[in-house]
Amino acid sequence: MTVDRPISLWDVSAAEPDFAAPMNADTQVDVAIVGGGFTGLSTALHCAEAGLSSHVLEARQIGYGGSGRNVGLVNAGIWHPPAKVREKLGDTYGPRFLARFGEGPNMVFDLIERHQIRCEVTKTGTLHAAHAPSGFEDLRARHLEWQRLDAPVDLLSREEMIAATGTSVFYGGLLDRRAGTINPMGYVRGLARAARGAGAEISTGVTATRLRREGAGWLVETDRGVVRSKSVVLGTNAYTDDLWPDLKKVFTKIHYFQLATTPLGARGAHILPERQGLWDTGQIMFSLRRDRADRLIIGSMGTVVGSKAQGLSQRWARKQLSRMFPELGPVTFEEAWHGQIAMTPDHLPRIYKLADGLFTPIGYNGRGITTGTLFGKAMSGLLTGMDPAGLPLPITDVKTVPSAPIMSRFYQAAFTAHQIFKSL
Structure with missing residues (x-):
C-alpha cells in the first residue's frame, strides 16, 4: 500500500531507520497483533520476552498512525488530577492507576536504554503552563495533590516560568520531573527493531480485513494471507476501522496539528532552554517543544488548514510564535502535519475484552506514548496468565458513544474557528 511521505517531521528526522516487511505466507502464532504503533509493538516485544510467538500486522508503515x-511528550499520568482519577476508578484501581502511570515514563526510558533506541530522549520533565490566572489556580490544586503523593512535581511561579520557557505569556506552571520528550517515530521504530530482535514477526503494507473464530483460536484474514492465532490484540486506538463491529464508535475522534520551524540555532536557544515539552491549561490545548536540531514544534487541536508554506495553520503558528517570542523575527516552517486522538467521555482509557482471546486497549486521550507502552506490557501479562485483577484498569464492556460522529464534526468546526480567531 502506498504511503504519502513524509507523514510528519519525525518521519524524516528519526535516527532509527524505517523498514518494509511484506507478508509472504500464511502464519500461525500465539498472538496476532493488529497495528504497528506503540501498543502493538510494545505488546509484541513483551510477548516475545515472555516466550509467546506473535505477528504484527500494519496496514501502512511502522508508526503511520x-x-x-x-x-513526543512522555507524560506521567493523564489529563485528570489525582483526586479525579481516584473518584472515577475507586479505591483499588485509582491508586494503582496513578502509581503505574506515574512510573510510565521510567518504563519508556528503561526500554530506550535497554534497546539503545535512538529517539532524542530528554529526561528534564514536562511543563504544564497556566494560560490564565484561573489555569494557575487549577495547577496549584493539582500540585497539592501531587505533594500528598510525594511525586516530584514542582509548582513554578510566573517568574520561574519565564526562565523555563523564554516567554512571559504564562501565569505559572507545573514541572513534572518524572517526564520528558522523545522523537516519537524514532521510539516506535526502535520498539519494532527490539521486537523483531526478540523474535516477533512484523509485516507492513498488510490490511486485516476480517476476524473470525476457528476452534479455540482466531483466524485473521488479510489482503496478503491468513494468520492463525490463539489470541488477538487490536492496537489501533484512534485509527480503528471496521474490523470489529462498533469498536470505532467507543470514542470521539479529534485531530491535533503541528508545525515545525526550520532549525533556529542560537536564535532559539533561550526558548525552553532545558528542552522540556510544554502544554497549557487552555480548553483548546496548545503545545510547544524544541527538538535536538533546535526546531520549534508548535501545535494545537484541529487539522492543518493549508500547508507549511501558506494557509490558516501557518498563519496561526506565526502569530503564536510572534506573540510569545517577538525577538525571534520571521520564521520558516519545515513541516506541517496532523494526527487523530481517541477521546473517551470521561478522558480515561479502556481495556476491552471483545471475545474470548480478543482484547483491545483503546481511548488514550492524547497520551499515547506511556499508555501504549504500559498497555502493551499489560496485554503480554494477560496473555501469559496474569490475573486480570492485576491490570492498571478493570476490563470493561464495550459502550458506544452515539454522539461521537456529530461531536467530531462539531469539534473540528470549533478548532478551525479557534485557529481563525487566534490568527487575527
Whole structure:
C-alpha cells in the first residue's frame, strides 16, 4: 500500500531507520497483533520476552498512525488530577492507576536504554503552563495533590516560568520531573527493531480485513494471507476501522496539528532552554517543544488548514510564535502535519475484552506514548496468565458513544474557528 511521505517531521528526522516487511505466507502464532504503533509493538516485544510467538500486522508503515504524529511528550499520568482519577476508578484501581502511570515514563526510558533506541530522549520533565490566572489556580490544586503523593512535581511561579520557557505569556506552571520528550517515530521504530530482535514477526503494507473464530483460536484474514492465532490484540486506538463491529464508535475522534520551524540555532536557544515539552491549561490545548536540531514544534487541536508554506495553520503558528517570542523575527516552517486522538467521555482509557482471546486497549486521550507502552506490557501479562485483577484498569464492556460522529464534526468546526480567531 502506498504511503504519502513524509507523514510528519519525525518521519524524516528519526535516527532509527524505517523498514518494509511484506507478508509472504500464511502464519500461525500465539498472538496476532493488529497495528504497528506503540501498543502493538510494545505488546509484541513483551510477548516475545515472555516466550509467546506473535505477528504484527500494519496496514501502512511502522508508526503511520498517532505514534508517528505524536507531540513526543512522555507524560506521567493523564489529563485528570489525582483526586479525579481516584473518584472515577475507586479505591483499588485509582491508586494503582496513578502509581503505574506515574512510573510510565521510567518504563519508556528503561526500554530506550535497554534497546539503545535512538529517539532524542530528554529526561528534564514536562511543563504544564497556566494560560490564565484561573489555569494557575487549577495547577496549584493539582500540585497539592501531587505533594500528598510525594511525586516530584514542582509548582513554578510566573517568574520561574519565564526562565523555563523564554516567554512571559504564562501565569505559572507545573514541572513534572518524572517526564520528558522523545522523537516519537524514532521510539516506535526502535520498539519494532527490539521486537523483531526478540523474535516477533512484523509485516507492513498488510490490511486485516476480517476476524473470525476457528476452534479455540482466531483466524485473521488479510489482503496478503491468513494468520492463525490463539489470541488477538487490536492496537489501533484512534485509527480503528471496521474490523470489529462498533469498536470505532467507543470514542470521539479529534485531530491535533503541528508545525515545525526550520532549525533556529542560537536564535532559539533561550526558548525552553532545558528542552522540556510544554502544554497549557487552555480548553483548546496548545503545545510547544524544541527538538535536538533546535526546531520549534508548535501545535494545537484541529487539522492543518493549508500547508507549511501558506494557509490558516501557518498563519496561526506565526502569530503564536510572534506573540510569545517577538525577538525571534520571521520564521520558516519545515513541516506541517496532523494526527487523530481517541477521546473517551470521561478522558480515561479502556481495556476491552471483545471475545474470548480478543482484547483491545483503546481511548488514550492524547497520551499515547506511556499508555501504549504500559498497555502493551499489560496485554503480554494477560496473555501469559496474569490475573486480570492485576491490570492498571478493570476490563470493561464495550459502550458506544452515539454522539461521537456529530461531536467530531462539531469539534473540528470549533478548532478551525479557534485557529481563525487566534490568527487575527
